Amino acid sequence: MSTVADKLAKKSTHKTSAKQVRLRLVYVDFWSAVKLSFLAAVALAIVTVVSFVLVYFVVSATGLIGQADELFSSFSDGSFTLSTFIGLPQVLAFSAIVAILNLIVVTVLGAVVAGIYNLAVKVTGGLLVGFTSN
Known part of the structure; x- marks a missing residue:
């Protein structure tokens, strides 16, 4: 024998369901995709330059360049040394070139993916995305 109060208490313990909306992503703005991929490429370029410099400092501090110089000088009678080609200015220039090339490639790739x-x-009808509100 349940009373009206018991029925109301039972109803109040049930969690109300959240509203759900299902939408299709049918268009990606080309210029927004280019701008976003450019910003991602700038972040990647900064990471590239910093990582190249850090790797150079670690290799230089551990003395690996000096050991490689000794190895190459034993093969080339001392006429070729690696330290003439690897220095901080050369590493910075190479990392800047790699970063610029990555900047161009990632930006173009973002534009191509959006296109x-x-x-x-047009063939698939878009990506179905579901949203809920709590």
């Missing part, structure tokens, strides 16, 4: 997605949406 390919926009073309693929």
